[in-house]
Amino acid sequence: MVSTVAEQGEDEQDSSDRPAGDGGAGRTTASSAGTAPQVDRLNWRVRLRRDKSLILMTLPAVGLLLVFNYLPMVGTITAFQYYDPLDGIRNSQWAGLANFRQLFGDPLFWHAMENTLYISAVQLVLFFPIPILLALLLNSVLNSRIRSVVQAITFLPHFYSWVLVVTLFQQMIGGAGLLNQFLRQHNAGTWDFMTNPHTFSLLVTSQVVWKDAGWGIIVFLAALSAIDQNLYEAAASDGAGRWRRLWHITLPGMRSVIVLMLVLRLGNALSVGFEQLLIQRFAVGHDAADVLDTFSFYYGIGTQNYSYGAAAGIFKSVISLLLIWGANKLAHRFGEDGLYRK
Amino acid sequence: MTTLTAPPVRGRSRPRNPHRPVWEEPPTAAGQTAKGLTLGTVVLLIIVPVYCVVLTSVSTPGAINRAGGLVLVPDGITFDPYTTMLSGGPVRRALVVTLAITVVGTAISMVVSVLCAYGLSRSRSLGHRFLLMLLVLTMFVSGGLIPTFLVVSELGGYGKYWSLILPSAVSVFNILVLRSFYSSTAAELIDAARMDGASEWRILWSVVLPTSRAVTAVITLFYAVGYWNTFFNVMLYMPADSQKWPLQYVLYEYVNLGMNMPGQVNSGFGVSGHSQTAPLSLQMAVVVLTLLPIMLVFPFMQKHFAKGMLTGAIKG
Structure with a gap:
């Protein structure tokens, strides 16, 4: 979704470069019509004078991004240092690739990697289809009131914080939660889902479903509403039943959005709920809950071995970029735009 | 077919749903x-x-x-748990802290984002392609957790409230949503205002903002919810400073981890004479407190929301 907007941005530029729509530019062109028919050919100094307040407006945001997003990119060089807080980034000793060598020989790191991929795979299989199915179901409900109420209710948990979601889960299915309270009262034994490392990936996935399925529903419903209703009527009068229509009209109509969401999911395969896992690491133990992000947090900041954590971070970023690139290639192969065009 | 298109009968015993397209099969009971x-x-x-x-x-x-x-x-x-909770102690302090962070943070984020979005919304303006690239790039590449932590720490942000606000004050996604609205709405109005000699600041304030209230409201809510839910930055920058914790972190420590609430669960109850109040109700009151603003604001915004999101995400 993120990328759709970004792409649109590019789209708009391309299309809106033709019709002027810019009064200031129009005026300048008019005054120097003979010499510079194309606005883009204008002297940059003229354009700077014309656009200086526009540029000024972007500066606060650009400044914040430079400090808090671009400066840390430079700061990744700490991964090649023995960073010491007392010396700062500039004076710390160089380590070369020592941190990476240590990282790749660290069984805890590979365990975190394994957990990450495992949880990611479980989420892909169990979470990804649910918003699509629910959106299809909701779309088939004719009563618009029911539809919007259900949509609103499922959308709401998207705005809960992870602490809140985990707390609610804890109160429902945790050791002292509602479910076990019920089981105890009926002498049925107890079952604490919150601290069981074996079912942890399922727990994490069900939390993601609970929190974010409603968000996904909105995206897929939008795709559904863009499908031409006449197609359905034509298909029905040609004798296509509801399953055939689903297969031949609805799913192809949702295809690009599904592929886009899939590309995003694959690109983020190494980010599996940082906050969510951090909060539950204490309850379920690091063996089940450590993923790449929490690894980098605990062994980077927790033990103040900053360079080591930064190295783990770089490793994750590089693999993530490769994943985005690969997922996009895949999308192009299927004839879709994916995240960016060919 | 004509029997099927009979005028829809309103009321309890309607033969078929008037909203159902004529060509669609009648639903099965199962x-x-x-x-x-x-x-x-x-x-x-x-x-x-x-x-x-x-x-x-x-x-x-x-x-x-x-x-x-x-x-x-x-x-x-x-309502004892609520009176206990709000009469003083860590939860009330956390509530005040959270409200302050939410208000200040949202204000900063909105000013910065609206300005930037408008500044980038005029196609053909000098450098807007470059600046846009600069923004969009941060969505795909990041320095990562540790370097960000080190930068904020070296700037002196450790333990300071600004470390909960400034590092995440700009959401490029939100700026792009705003920008796509600004560049599509009211081009004639903007041109007219410019003909009349209005400055860009004036146009933004008197033309663009009043015509895009819905999207402004949606983005404001986005930011406000983000600040209200501030958690991880607290864990990063002020994990030991319980005096400064916002609500989400208090929820984490005292409810999720079940730590004792200093001066509230142990001794505070005796002082205020509610020693028999069960801590569980107090814990749940903290949960409700973090939940409440989202519940209160959501129904009002829901309508705008779906609309704003749809137009932002998939061009409508």
């Missing part, structure tokens, strides 16, 4: 039941936990004892 059950379950799964927590937070200790924990059926109502 299908309708399955559909209803699925949607009903989904809605219950989302509502029941919140209902339970809210009810427990206003239940008397007796009711909680009889239920053996969370309360499902109203059995005795008291």
Whole structure:
């Protein structure tokens, strides 16, 4: 979704470069019509004078991004240092690739990697289809009131914080939660889902479903509403039943959005709920809950071995970029735009 | 076919749903039941936990004892946990801190984002392609957790409130949504204003902002919810400073991890004379407190929201 907007941005530029729509530019062109028919050919100094307040407006945001997003990119060089807080980034000793060598020989790191991929795979299989199915179901409900109420209710948990979601889960299915309270009262034994490392990936996935399925529903419903209703009527009068229509009209109509969401999911395969896992690491133990992000947090900041954590971070970023690139290639192969065009 | 298109009968015993397209098959009873059950379950799964927590937070200790924990059926109502919680102590302080962070942070984020979005919304302006690239790039590449932490720390942000606000003050996604609105709405109005000699600042304030109230409201809510939910930055920059914790972190420490609330669960109750209040109701009251603003604001915004999101995400 993120990328759709970004792409649109590019789209708009391309299309809106033709019709002027810019009064200031129009005026300048008019005054120097003979010499510079194309606005883009204008002297940059003229354009700077014309656009200086526009540029000024972007500066606060650009400044914040430079400090808090671009400066840390430079700061990744700490991964090649023995960073010491007392010396700062500039004076710390160089380590070369020592941190990476240590990282790749660290069984805890590979365990975190394994957990990450495992949880990611479980989420892909169990979470990804649910918003699509629910959106299809909701779309088939004719009563618009029911539809919007259900949509609103499922959308709401998207705005809960992870602490809140985990707390609610804890109160429902945790050791002292509602479910076990019920089981105890009926002498049925107890079952604490919150601290069981074996079912942890399922727990994490069900939390993601609970929190974010409603968000996904909105995206897929939008795709559904863009499908031409006449197609359905034509298909029905040609004798296509509801399953055939689903297969031949609805799913192809949702295809690009599904592929886009899939590309995003694959690109983020190494980010599996940082906050969510951090909060539950204490309850379920690091063996089940450590993923790449929490690894980098605990062994980077927790033990103040900053360079080591930064190295783990770089490793994750590089693999993530490769994943985005690969997922996009895949999308192009299927004839879709994916995240960016060919 | 003509019998099928008979005028829809309003009322209880209508033969077919007027909203159903003529060409569509009549629904099967099994299908309708399955559909209803699925949607009903989904809605219950989302509502029941919140209902339970809210009810427990206003239940008397007796009711909680009889239920053996969370309360499902109203059995005795008291607002003691709320008066205890709000009469002083860590939760009230956290509430004040969180409100301040939310208000200040949202204000900063909105000013910065609206300005930037408008500044980038005029196509052909000098450098807007470059600046846009600069923004979009941060969505795909980041320095990562540790370097960000080190930069904020080296700038002196450790333990300071600004470290909860400034590092995440700019959301490029939000700026792009705003920008796509600004560049598509009211081009004639903007041109007219410019002809009349209005400055860009003036145009933004008197033309663009009044015509895009819905999207402004949606983005404001986005930011406000983000600040209200501030958690991880607290864990990064002020994990030991319990005086400065916002609500989410208090929820984490005192409810999620079940730590003792200093001066509230142990000694505070004796002081305020509510020593028999069950801590569970107090814990649930903290949960409700973090939940409440989102619940209150959501119905009002829901309508704008779906609209704003749809146009932002998939061009409508």
